[in-house]
Amino acid sequence: MAETRIPVAKTYKIYLGGKFPRTESGRYFPLNAADGTVIANMCRGSRKDFRNSVVAARSAFAGWSASTAYLRGQILYRIAEMLEGRNEQFVSELVLQGISKRKAVKEVEASIDRLIYYAGWSDKYQQIFSSVNPVSSSHFNFSVLEPTGVVGILAPENSSLLGLVSNIAPVIVGGNTCVVLASESLPLCAISFAEVLHASDVPGGVVNLLTGFKDELRDQFASHMDVNAVVFCDGDAEISKIIQEKAADNVKHVISRRDQDWSSEMSQNPYLISETQETKTTWHPIGS
Amino acid sequence: MSTDSTKLAFNDGWQYAPAPESTDHIQIDDHYGLFINGEFVAPEIDRYFESINPATEKPLSNIALASEKDVDRAVKAARKAYTGVWSKMSGADRGKYLFRIARIMQERAREFATIESLDGGKPIRESRDIDIPLAAAHFFYYAGWADKLEYAFPARTPVSLGVVGQIIPWNFPLLMAAWKIAPALACGNTVVLKPAETTSLTAMKLAEVFRDAGLPPGVVNIVTGAGPTGAAIVNHLDVNKVAFTGSTEVGKIIQRSLAGTDKKYTLELGGKAANIIFADAAIDEAVEGIVNGIFFNQGHVCCAGSRLLVQESVADEVVRKLRDRMETLIIGDPLDKNTDIGAINSAGQLETIESYLSIGQAEGAEMYQSDCSVPDQGYWCRPTIFTGVSQSNRIVQEEIFGPVLAIQTFRTLEEGLTKANNTPYGLSGGVWTDKGSKVFKMTQKIRAGVIWANTFNKFDPTSPFGGYKESGVGREGGMHGLGAYLKLEA
Numbered sequence: 001m002a003e004t005r006i007p008v009a010k011t012y013k014i015y016l017g018g019k020f021p022r023t024e025s026g027r028y029f030p031l032n033a034a035d036g037t038v039i040a041n042m043c044r045g046s047r048k049d050f051r052n053s054v055v056a057a058r059s060a061f062a063g064w065s066a067s068t069a070y071l072r073g074q075i076l077y078r079i080a081e082m083l084e085g086r087n088e089q090f091v092s093e094l095v096l097q098g099i100s101k102r103k104a105v106k107e108v109e110a111s112i113d114r115l116i117y118y119a120g121w122s123d124k125y126q127q128i129f130s131s132v133n134p135v136s137s138s139h140f141n142f143s144v145l146e147p148t149g150v151v152g153i154l155a156p157e158n159s160s161l162l163g164l165v166s167n168i169a170p171v172i173v174g175g176n177t178c179v180v181l182a183s184e185s186l187p188l189c190a191i192s193f194a195e196v197l198h199a200s201d202v203p204g205g206v207v208n209l210l211t212g213f214k215d216e217l218r219d220q221f222a223s224h225m226d227v228n229a230v231v232f233c234d235g236d237a238e239i240s241k242i243i244q245e246k247a248a249d250n251v252k253h254v255i256s257r258r259d260q261d262w263s264s265e266m267s268q269n270p271y272l273i274s275e276t277q278e279t280k281t282t283w284h285p286i287g288s
Numbered sequence: 289m290s291t292d293s294t295k296l297a298f299n300d301g302w303q304y305a306p307a308p309e310s311t312d313h314i315q316i317d318d319h320y321g322l323f324i325n326g327e328f329v330a331p332e333i334d335r336y337f338e339s340i341n342p343a344t345e346k347p348l349s350n351i352a353l354a355s356e357k358d359v360d361r362a363v364k365a366a367r368k369a370y371t372g373v374w375s376k377m378s379g380a381d382r383g384k385y386l387f388r389i390a391r392i393m394q395e396r397a398r399e400f401a402t403i404e405s406l407d408g409g410k411p412i413r414e415s416r417d418i419d420i421p422l423a424a425a426h427f428f429y430y431a432g433w434a435d436k437l438e439y440a441f442p443a444r445t446p447v448s449l450g451v452v453g454q455i456i457p458w459n460f461p462l463l464m465a466a467w468k469i470a471p472a473l474a475c476g477n478t479v480v481l482k483p484a485e486t487t488s489l490t491a492m493k494l495a496e497v498f499r500d501a502g503l504p505p506g507v508v509n510i511v512t513g514a515g516p517t518g519a520a521i522v523n524h525l526d527v528n529k530v531a532f533t534g535s536t537e538v539g540k541i542i543q544r545s546l547a548g549t550d551k552k553y554t555l556e557l558g559g560k561a562a563n564i565i566f567a568d569a570a571i572d573e574a575v576e577g578i579v580n581g582i583f584f585n586q587g588h589v590c591c592a593g594s595r596l597l598v599q600e601s602v603a604d605e606v607v608r609k610l611r612d613r614m615e616t617l618i619i620g621d622p623l624d625k626n627t628d629i630g631a632i633n634s635a636g637q638l639e640t641i642e643s644y645l646s647i648g649q650a651e652g653a654e655m656y657q658s659d660c661s662v663p664d665q666g667y668w669c670r671p672t673i674f675t676g677v678s679q680s681n682r683i684v685q686e687e688i689f690g691p692v693l694a695i696q697t698f699r700t701l702e703e704g705l706t707k708a709n710n711t712p713y714g715l716s717g718g719v720w721t722d723k724g725s726k727v728f729k730m731t732q733k734i735r736a737g738v739i740w741a742n743t744f745n746k747f748d749p750t751s752p753f754g755g756y757k758e759s760g761v762g763r764e765g766g767m768h769g770l771g772a773y774l775k776l777e778a
Contacts (some may be wrong), residue, residue, distance in 0.1 A: 128442060133766050135748035136425070143752045143768060149735075228757070241548025248543035250712065251536065251555065251758045266778060271444070279763045281752050282731045284741045 012187070014043045014211060015194030017056030018204015024048050029213070031187065034098055042187050045212030050179060050220045053208035057150045057177040058226055060205030065147045065175040073122030076173055078200040080115035083108070086196060090161060093188040097160060110263060111165040117268050118169040125174070125270045129277070138286045145277040147175035148253060149228035152221035154214060156233035156262065160186035163262045164193060167231055170272040172206055176229075179208045181221065187211040222246035222254075229253035229276050233260065296616045304618065307625040309412045314399050316406075316489060319350045322358055322512060323495035325365035326505025332357045337514075339488055342409040343622050343631040343666040351488045354511035359480065359520040362509035366451045366478040367526055369506030374478050375448055379435030386431030386473060388501040393424040393466075396497065400490055404462055405622040407489040409631030409667070410585050412623050422747060423466035426765075429749035430470035433770060437475065440767050444776035448476030449552060450528035452773065453521035455542075457534045458484035458633050459588040459689075465491050467764055468531050469508055470749075475773035477529070478507050480521055485514040486634045519545070527551060531772065533590070536687070536713070536758050543761075554762030554772040556590065556754055558687040559715030562708035563593030563744060564730065566701075567602045569720035573742070575609045578693070581718060581744040583617060583629055583671050587691040588637070590759075591716035593744055595684060596673075596695040597704050603697045607675060614658040614671045621663070629691060632667040641669050641690035648674045648683040653694070685711050701726070709735050714756030718744045737763070 013020045025046035031039045043049075064072075083090070087108055094104035126145055133141040151171045156163035160183055171178050182190030194209045210217070218239070221230050223246040230252050232243055240256060247254045255275050260267055319336060321328040336350040354362075374382070393400065397420045404415040437446045452472045456464035461483055472479050483491035495510050511517055515538075522530050522542050532542050533556040546553055563581045565574045581593025598606045622630035632638040649655055653674040662668035673693045677684055683694045698704035708717060717734040719741045721727055731739045737755045740746060747753070747765075754763040762772050 131752075131767055133748065133750040133752070135746070135751055137746065137748065139743065139746060141748065141751050143766065146732075148756070237548060244547030245544050248540045248547070251540060251543060251557065251761060253761060269443070271776065278737060278756050279752050279754065279768050280731075280737055280739065280756075281766075282739045282741065283743055283746050283751070284727065285743050 010040065012040050012042055012191040012211070014045055014049060015191065015198070015207070015209040016049065016053050017208065018198065020194070023212070024052070033096065039096055040188065042211045045181070045210035045217065047217065047220050049210055050217055051224070053179040053210060054150060054224055054226050056205035056208055057179050060177045060203055061149060064172070064177055064203055064206045067175070069123035069126065072173055072175065073119045075201050076115055076119035076122060076169065079196060079202065080112050080119065082196045082200045083112050083115065083193075086192070089192060090189055093192060094160060097186045097188055107162045107263075111162045114162065114165050114268055115169055118173045118273070121270055121273060122173050125273045128270055129274055133281070139283045140286055141281065141283050143279050143281040145174070145274065146280050148276050148278050149176060150226060151176045151178040151276050152224070152227045152230040153178050153180040154218060154221055154230070154232040154234070155180055155182050155190070156260070157183050157185060157214075159183070159262045161189040161193065163233065164190055166262050166267055167233065167257070168207060171231070171276050172202075174273045174277050176276050177206045179221070179227070180210065181214065181217055182209060182211050184212070184214050218243065219246055222252070223249050225250045227252060229255060231255045231257060231276075233257045296612050304626045306621075308621060309402055309405070309623045309625065311402060311406065311623070314402050316349050316403065319352075320488065320492045320512070321352050322354055322362070323492065323510040324358070324362045325509065326499060328495070331355065332361070337485065339407060339486065341406050342633055343663070345665055348407060349489060351485070351512045354482075354513040354517045356520040359511055359517060359524060362480045362511050363451055363524050363526050365506035365509050366480050369504055370450055370478040373504045374507050375476055379437065379476070382473060382476065383431045383434035385501060385503050386427050386434060386470060389497055389503070390424045390427035390431060392497045392501055393420070393427065396493070397421065397424065400462055400493060402623070403489050403493060405630065408458060408461055408487045409622050409633050411627040411630045413625055413627070414585060418747075419460055419463045422749070423463045426463075426466040426470045426749040430474040433471075434474040437770060437774065440770050441776055444778065446475070446770070446774040447777055449773060449775060450477060451526060452477045452479050452529045452531060453524065453527040454479060454481040454531045455518045455521060455534065456481065456483055458487040459585060459590070461487035462490040462494060464533055465494055468533075471764070471769050472531070472773050473507065475770060477773055480509045480511060480527070482511050482513065482518050482521055485512070488512045522546065529553065529773065532556070539760065552772070554754070554764065555760040556764060557715075557758065557760040558713060559590045559592065559755065559759050560595060560685065560687050560711045560713045561591055561593045561716040561718065561736065562595045562597050562734070563718035564704050564708055564720065565596065565598040565602065565606055566721035566726065567599040568722050570722060571602060571606060571609065574720040575606065575613055577718060577720060577742070577744045578610055579613055579617070582693040583691050584745050586629055586632055586669070588633055588689055589745065591738060591745065593718050594688060594693060596693055597698055597707055598695065599704070600697045600699050607695065610673065611656060614673070615660070617658060617660065617671055619660050619662055619668060619670060629671060632669050632690065635667055637689065638667040638669060641688060641692060644683055644686070644688045644690070644692060645672065648677070648681070648694070651677070651681045651683065653677040653681060653683065679707055679710055687713070701729070705730065705733050712758040715759035716740070
């Protein structure tokens, strides 16, 4: 009679600057299954982890924003490929977190397709949103989009993978780097997704993923002086107000994506890319 | 006075005869009420404040001080005009009104220019050749958009927002009014606008234009006053969008007070632009660009080139030529067509500028001011440059909003770039080089919304304007400027 093999449990850590450290705080929070058993001890990310992530994201910004649109498109496509290859792992994590197999399969497929959707936009959104401006003087004048910089993303609470992917993809395809706080109650996929990113030639620091408590970290996302935009997907009117108030400290862009149905086709469009872009206008004389 | 520093002025060999613009063709009323629902009305409380001529310190007129109740009246009029008339009107018809407004502004251009210079202190050459023609051009540009909005947003239906509250600064009073009002109306919104308290007059004249153009009552309402009047607009519950141009400090207050509301906002805030001169630039042209960058409109320009970054090998030459050129600048009567630099807009602003002159010297920088005479009456500041400044100096990091230039040097392109980007601001920037590839490298790497290469301080209605970082949120002007006044539906 064969012995039952003892499975190897996975340790979920955070993703910071292209590495998988534990939270510097040494704190954790248990993630429980429906029956009360502990699925994993998640890192309870700290403010210091967040600040370190912003430093990593800022360092990565120069390189990532200067990479070609073609390369960014290829890398996004590569993320989709890697996710496809790990399809079953994500389905089982989603099921572990409490949704049906059927729904889980759908969510993973939609996430892969969403990445491909944005991969395709990488070298096209510029052409949609840029302009040559016919000024009434002897100048050549044009406006193009540039990434706004470091983006803080408070990922949607109710959509473990699809909501996460739907918010990261438009931000990074446009050349921004980001710090993401995963869903607090459904955090497993986020860390596994970080492994996918890591295996997809996404440079370290472009995406930094934390797990932890929204109530503890939200204010940091909104107030940090080296973050250029904050995206949030949950919270009542009061929370929304606090985020916007703190964002004013350095005139951040505040992007509210509350009550969004991430499975809808409406949740993917190039306007979501443009929300974390700046328009730059350049003038040059025409003469001899 | 040394021969060197006056040689561009032909060693005082040539004198300029005064060439003042006449004021007999303009009329300024003794009192101005508020423009609400298509007519000039008295404020609810009988309070007025003086608008003075900063070049003489003499009062020009008395302007109504709008209370919260007055603002409420204006918003109600705007709402009524929105639901009753303007939102139902076809884009083509809205456009016709805007075209009409543009035409009347062109007809009255000389009057507008004269009043602008009287009230704000800017040289008549600038108000005549830049402010007023550009203001009319903004109406003309956005008039044509009114019936073409759906072409600007692929796969979306653009929808107007409702009542828009707009607060504008004193540096380009009429131009800022046009900049704000034209796109708002083209997109189908109605407006409550507050001009800056030191420069209300051309806004009141613009109200006459709206009236004469037959613009339906309430489509644009103009309330005058200071900060509290502006706050009443921002905080009014029936305002759907706020557009503000002004300081970063006030911009942050506005962004905070809009927290928790569904109001959209655009903020055009301060700047501390680097004007970067490479050794391979056409130096004489660059010097003109530096002068235009910092001394245009007395330096009361959010996108002014208030930091000069000059490559070390040409630094001495550039500074010498700049000083020579500064000596030729004529400071004085804004209405005189010879004047290069007019009056500082207000006593308060002069105080701010002077405090920075002290700060700069206390920080150890060397100050140089041109030798020109200034009138006895009025608010004046000589063209000023600081050398020997370092990146952390307050005169490098903070917006002064006056004719004060901080000069730094750099050796490599990377050093220049790092210094250029090392402030909280990101509104504009300038690059001077004859090498095309360097132009594009620099214009791509400067983190700012408007970049001038081998030119500076150029503006056009078709050209989007707005800042990165703490210089603001959103764009105004051009096709991109439409987005600020619309919501996009699927």
